Amino acid sequence: MNKLLTFLCQFTVFCALFSSTFAHAGEVEVSHQYMRELIPGTTVTSSYMKITNHHNVEIILVGAKGSFSPNIELHEHTMVNGMMRMGQVEKIVIPAHGTVTLEPAGLHIMAFDVNKPLKHGQQETLTLLFDEHPPIEIALPVASIKQASSHHHHH
Numbered sequence: 001m002n003k004l005l006t007f008l009c010q011f012t013v014f015c016a017l018f019s020s021t022f023a024h025a026g027e028v029e030v031s032h033q034y035m036r037e038l039i040p041g042t043t044v045t046s047s048y049m050k051i052t053n054h055h056n057v058e059i060i061l062v063g064a065k066g067s068f069s070p071n072i073e074l075h076e077h078t079m080v081n082g083m084m085r086m087g088q089v090e091k092i093v094i095p096a097h098g099t100v101t102l103e104p105a106g107l108h109i110m111a112f113d114v115n116k117p118l119k120h121g122q123q124e125t126l127t128l129l130f131d132e133h134p135p136i137e138i139a140l141p142v143a144s145i146k147q148a149s150s151h152h153h154h155h
């Protein structure tokens with residue numbers, strides 16, 4: 001998002017215009033999404049997906065929400081001295097006409113204090129929150145831990 005649009009978007013009228021002109025949900029595509037079953041003995045899980053942005057401007061993922069967790073964060077894994085470390089990130093930028101993949105050992109959406117058992121075959125709803133793009137609601141199937149390779153075993 002360039003500075004001019006950021007500035008102009010402070011005015012609601014322009015923002016509505018901008019949204020209806022450029023920000024059709026169909027121009028952002030989410031695919032290959034899934035959420036893991038809870039890590040045994042915890043209320044923690046992570047979600048993965050591919051986000052493709054068909055807009056001419058970048059979009060910025062700034063968070064997510066879902067009824068299954070009051071505490072959902074954007075995370076990334078990085079290698080520090082040969083060790084895999086995980087940390088929260090404030091945003092994930094999806095470039096214009098670009099794709100960002102959230103995958104094990106990379107970027108992911110982490111849910112804490114999950115308030116129900118999540119078992120393979122179930123499906124939850126996740127709302128992706130963007131900086132200046134309208135939220136996008138996706139159906140998020142739960143995949144078994146076996147199906148998804150070991151991740152967050154260091155927790």
Ligand SMILES: [Cu+2]
Binds near residue numbers: 075076086087110
């Ligand atoms: Cu994490």
